[in-house]
Amino acid sequence: MITIKNSVIKGYHEFKIRPPLQLTLRVDREYTNIHDVSACLVWLPDTVSDNDQLDFVTDSKRGLRLKDILGLPCGHVPRGIAPAFRYILDNGGRIEVKTTGDPVPSFYPWPDVKEKGGGIVIPCDYFIYTNNKTAHVTVIKHHISLMSEKDAMAVV
Template structure:
């Protein structure tokens, strides 16, 4: 299954920019078990550091905050939109894997 043109919610809370590299950086989608407001909530994580080639470990991911890839690898960047989370969560709970990819820089959020 491929879902195109969706968004990741919560940049305002997490303030972590994923690396804008080619090939595009895969993002892992995992259940957020500690979210008491939404039992289906899923976090979107930047891939761990060992995925990335050593020659890009020092690239800047956020000019304003001077964060490098080494600072943000393995951190969550946001959540799956609430309307999609139950479908992703069911897939994950049934042994599936959900991956996302970076297609653009953060922009102001749309209402939920």
């Protein structure tokens, strides 16, 4: 397993879905994104193993419970690492996400809320499962090295 710590899920302002902390989410390709062919979405699971979780309130302001948002996308992978994730997914890998905080205005080194690429983000860690760890670590590190946010994330 490869872990990317201290990253974010982008696009909360668009999706307005707040996943519960530490719920395992999944990453998959976004085939319909005409602006970015490498775009990847973060999805909530379709089901949960503990039915007691279904009534967990994820957004008290809007009255949403986990059962209301299961199976929905909650945001995007940051644009800079999306090509690496797309490559890994296309080559048989699997990527999961766990949120580490509630949605917050984007913070340094991510673009400011008012800058292009800024907005509300959800802090998270990404977990990559692959049979080609060495090659995929190289791909991930290369793409992160090109990002202005490279110093925030740690590949473990």
